[in-house]
Amino acid sequence: MAIRREQLVVDPQKCTGCQQCLIACSMQHQGNINPKLAMLKILRLESQELDIPVICMACDNAPCIKVCPMNARVRQENGTVITNTDVCIGCRACVYICPVGSPAVNPYTGQTMTCDMCKDDNAGPWCVTACREGALNVSKYDMLTREVVRERAGRSRAIYPNIG
Amino acid sequence: MKVVIVGNGIAGNRVATELRERDKEIGICILSAEAVPEYDPCSLPYFLAGNIGKKDVFKKTVEDYQRLDIDIVFNSNVVAIDPEAKRVKTDEGVESGYDKLVLAHGGALFIPPIEGIRSAGVFSCKQLLETEKLEAHNGSKAVVIGSGAIGIEAAEALKKKGYAVHIIELLGWVLPVLFDEPTARILEAALEENGIHVHTGEKVLQIKGEGTVTSVVTDKREIECDTVVVATGVVPGTALAKTALIETGRGIKVNRKMETSVSDIYACGDCVETFDSCTEETVMFQLKHNAIEQAQIVARNILGDNARYLGAYAFARVHFFDTHASTFGKTMRATECMLGKSELIEKQDGDDYLRVVLLDGKVLGGQAVGRYADAIGLLIGAMWRKEDMGRVRDKWNKIPQSGAACLWPLIRLGQLIGPAAQGSHP
Numbered sequence: 001m002a003i004r005r006e007q008l009v010v011d012p013q014k015c016t017g018c019q020q021c022l023i024a025c026s027m028q029h030q031g032n033i034n035p036k037l038a039m040l041k042i043l044r045l046e047s048q049e050l051d052i053p054v055i056c057m058a059c060d061n062a063p064c065i066k067v068c069p070m071n072a073r074v075r076q077e078n079g080t081v082i083t084n085t086d087v088c089i090g091c092r093a094c095v096y097i098c099p100v101g102s103p104a105v106n107p108y109t110g111q112t113m114t115c116d117m118c119k120d121d122n123a124g125p126w127c128v129t130a131c132r133e134g135a136l137n138v139s140k141y142d143m144l145t146r147e148v149v150r151e152r153a154g155r156s157r158a159i160y161p162n163i164g
Numbered sequence: 165m166k167v168v169i170v171g172n173g174i175a176g177n178r179v180a181t182e183l184r185e186r187d188k189e190i191g192i193c194i195l196s197a198e199a200v201p202e203y204d205p206c207s208l209p210y211f212l213a214g215n216i217g218k219k220d221v222f223k224k225t226v227e228d229y230q231r232l233d234i235d236i237v238f239n240s241n242v243v244a245i246d247p248e249a250k251r252v253k254t255d256e257g258v259e260s261g262y263d264k265l266v267l268a269h270g271g272a273l274f275i276p277p278i279e280g281i282r283s284a285g286v287f288s289c290k291q292l293l294e295t296e297k298l299e300a301h302n303g304s305k306a307v308v309i310g311s312g313a314i315g316i317e318a319a320e321a322l323k324k325k326g327y328a329v330h331i332i333e334l335l336g337w338v339l340p341v342l343f344d345e346p347t348a349r350i351l352e353a354a355l356e357e358n359g360i361h362v363h364t365g366e367k368v369l370q371i372k373g374e375g376t377v378t379s380v381v382t383d384k385r386e387i388e389c390d391t392v393v394v395a396t397g398v399v400p401g402t403a404l405a406k407t408a409l410i411e412t413g414r415g416i417k418v419n420r421k422m423e424t425s426v427s428d429i430y431a432c433g434d435c436v437e438t439f440d441s442c443t444e445e446t447v448m449f450q451l452k453h454n455a456i457e458q459a460q461i462v463a464r465n466i467l468g469d470n471a472r473y474l475g476a477y478a479f480a481r482v483h484f485f486d487t488h489a490s491t492f493g494k495t496m497r498a499t500e501c502m503l504g505k506s507e508l509i510e511k512q513d514g515d516d517y518l519r520v521v522l523l524d525g526k527v528l529g530g531q532a533v534g535r536y537a538d539a540i541g542l543l544i545g546a547m548w549r550k551e552d553m554g555r556v557r558d559k560w561n562k563i564p565q566s567g568a569a570c571l572w573p574l575i576r577l578g579q580l581i582g583p584a585a586q587g588s589h590p
Contacts, residue, residue, distance in 0.1 A: 012569035045575050047561055052572045066453035067479065069206035070216065071223060087220050089210050091483040096490040096532075096540040097453075100573065155570055 006078070006140050008117055008125060010053045014135035017042055017051030024130035028118055039113045040127060041104055053135060056081060056102045056114035064094035064103065078119045083112045165190050167466060168252060168262035170242045170404070172196030174204065175433025175455040176268035177224065182463035184232050190467075192233070193260065195240040195252070197269070200292060201226055206452055208295045209317035213324045221292065242269070245408035247426045263428065264466050267405060267416060268459065270434040271398040271450060276309075280371030286392040289318040303327060303391035307380040309368050311338035313480060315395030319360050320484040322391070330361040330387050332380070337364050342480050342491045346510070347531040350517055354487040398450055400435045413437050415448055420472045422462045430466065432458035441475025442493070442528070442547055449476040478529075479544065481537075490537040492544050493529025496521050509581055511536065520581060525554045539580055542573055553581055 019042060022035035030037045043052040058080045065073045065081060072088040075081050083094070083103070090110035095103045103112040117138070118125045128136045167183060169176045172194050180192050202224040211221050229236040237260075244253045245265065253259045273290045275281060287298035298318075306322045308315050311333035323329045331338070337348035338355070352362045363382065370381040371392055379388045400415035411417040411425040415437035422430050433455040440447045454476040464471035482489040499506050499521055507522040516534035520527060520543060527547040532540055546553070560578020563571055 012572060013566075015569070043572065043576070045572060045579070047579065048563070048565065048568045048575060050569050050572060050575070052569060063453065066456045067481075069204065069452075070210065070220065071204055071207075087216055089215050089483075091481055092488050092490075092537070093481040096481050096537050097479055097544070098541045099545050101538045101541050152570075155567065158567070 006117070006138055007058060008055055008115060008128070009137050009139040010055055011135050011137070012050070012052045014133040015042070015051045015053050016133055017044065018132075020130040020132065021053065021127035021136060024126040028121060028126040029113075036107050039104055039115045041102070054100050054102050056098075057100070058115075059099075063097045063099075067093040067097045069093065076116060076119060078117055080114070080116045080119065082114055082116045085109070085111050085113075088112060165263045166261065167192050167264045167266065168260055169194045169266040169268055170252065171266075171268035171270055171433065171435075172198060172202055172236065173268060173270050173433065173455075174202075174452055175270070175459040176266065177202045178456050178459035179266050179268060179432065179463045179466075180234050181232065182460055183466060184234065186463070186467055188233075191235070193235040193237065194229075195237050195242050195254070195260065197239070197241045198291065198293070199238045201229065201236070203292055204452075205290060208289055208292065209314070209321045212289060212295055212299050212318065213321035218296070242404060243407070245404065245410075245429070247408045247429065250428065265429045266462055266466075267424070267429065267431040267435055268433045269401050269404065271400040273394065274397045274399045275394060276368070276396050278368055278371055280373065280377070281394065283371055283373050283377050283392075284375060285373065285377030285390055286371060286394060288394045289314055289321075290398065298391075298393065301391060303389075305387075305389040306330070306391040306393060307332060307387055307389045308393045308395055309380075310334075310395035310397065311362070311364075312341065312395060312397060313339070313482065315393070316355075316482060316484060318393045318395055319355070320358075322393070323358065323360055327391065329359070330363065330380075330389070331355070332366050332368055332382055333362070333364045334367055335364070338362060339482065342478070342482075342495070343489075343531050344495045344497055344519065347489070347491075347517065347519060347533065350533050351482065351487065351489060355484065358485045358487075360484075398434060400437070400448065400450070402435070405431070405435075413446065421465045421470070422458055422473055423465070430462045432462045438473070439475050441477045442550075444475070447476055447478075449478045451476075451478070451480065453477075453479065477544075479540075487533065488537055489531070489533040490540045491529075491531045492540060493527070493547055494521060495529060495531070499523055499528060507584075511580070511582070518580065522553055525552055526550050527553060536580070539576065542577055543580070545573070546577055551577070553577075554584070557581060557584060
């Protein structure tokens with residue numbers, strides 16, 4: 001697989017839980033306005049009143065591909081990993097092994113689904129367009145460098161430093 | 165250089181495809197004991213149930229091997245290795261020379277010495293040929309011997325095909341290796357609710373029938389049936405390795421480069437014993453993700469890398485009808501003989517159940533049924549990071565609002581783990 005040049009990146013600090021992304025995603029993929037049919041999820045953490053968009057990160061060494069009994073998790077040309085619904089039997093192994101539990105479960109078919117970055121659509125990811133807060137962005141080229149990743153991690157470290 | 169791979173399963177094929185991806189010239193030959201291209205044994209129960217067709221079980225076609233320039237030899241049952249001459253031999257006397265040898269022949273179903281186990285009407289669900297026979301069989305009453313992952317999946321498949329199904333489990337509860345008793349009882353109740361009868365702590369004494377199965381006799385009852393599925397566990401094959409005097413224990417022993425004790429011979433997949441990625445103990449976690457990761461290490465090292473295996477980990481999901489469950493790491497029962505302060509966290513919310521096993525404040529394992537299973541991935545991460553859960557407990561709801569979103573996995577972990585239990589386990 002060629003090295004990916006793009007990835008959807010979430011800035012959870014900006015999410016307000018408005019669900020426009022879920023609506024846009026379900027429109028694009030299912031032709032239906034139904035947040036339950038979106039390929040991304042918003043995790044609501046009530047204790048801190050946080051809304052966290054959870055999206056498949058298309059890991060280079062994706063564990064979901066290794067645990068699927070039907071080999072239904074398939075790497076696409078754009079680097080994303082999607083579920084082949086011809087053979088998915090809805091066991092959710094991919095959900096349970098995912099480091100962030102990202103695969104969404106279609107409540108009507110029981111099959112899983114994950115973000116494909118709207119690969120067949122020239123407009124690009126609909127959720128990025130729909131989000132008014134700028135919580136979703138497409139990172140390109142050198143935005144995914146080690147330096148950028150470290151800076152982001154550093155923000156967390158500043159709040160939650162290691163002791164010793 | 166010529167690489168010979170014994171075994172046409174997940175591990176063997178992963179070695180082959182990784183080698184070919186990195187090196188267009190290297191000679192690759194797979195010796196397969198079966199007569200078909202690579203298929204995924206994990207798919208077999210779903211073929212049995214009729215969810216998918218036979219073609220969906222396969223991962224490769226014969227053309228794929230040609231396209232990848234992999235020499236595939238079918239019906240090739242390797243029985244001896246000569247490490248001095250660097251040759252392997254099949255049971256028909258066919259010899260192949262190698263520069264590097266990879267043992268990836270997996271394990272075989274353990275067949276318990278029960279009278280009548282060779283009768284017609286007795287099947288297994290571990291390999292394609294047997295599963296095909298079971299799928300074509302016209303029965304209506306089945307007894308499944310063994311309640312491991314394969315047993316449970318075969319039971320669900322037969323129930324979907326309209327069979328009356330009984331599961332007989334020798335140990336105290338279903339899926340005894342992967343789950344603790346309380347979690348297993350929830351799964352047993354769910355099986356019963358779906359019409360699958362479960363008998364635990366029960367031993368099969370005899371399979372009766374003249375020519376073909378008519379009933380199964382246990383130490384507690386006799387069950388009329390016309391179909392028996394043997395799902396009593398997988399034993400790694402060590403006989404072949406022993407012909408080369410390769411060190412074996414319960415499985416073939418390998419070092420962190422997946423090398424055996426004999427030079428130029430590697431091993432990976434169900435046939436090896438290896439170490440736990442977190443605790444470093446010797447383990448046998450014969451699961452697909454471990455086979456794939458081990459095979460990748462073998463391929464890289466054959467090509468001269470110095471790749472080191474990070475270790476095996478236990479992870480499994482159980483799914484039948486509307487019940488979804490998952491497990492990882494150690495069960496509480498497995499922790500009982502370990503030194504250190506163990507703590508058990510349990511949560512129940514209707515049909516949803518979670519249990520997390522901590523040792524010295526660190527996640528060692530977990531099991532979940534229903535909604536809580538969605539968080540298993542987060543808990544596995546905490547296990548690998550050796551996260552101090554005491555610290556998570558202290559901090560998770562004290563993180564400043566401005567930065568809390570960036571630390572959401574820790575907040576979620578804090579919610580799941582909850583406050584420390586009153587008192588502690590020695």
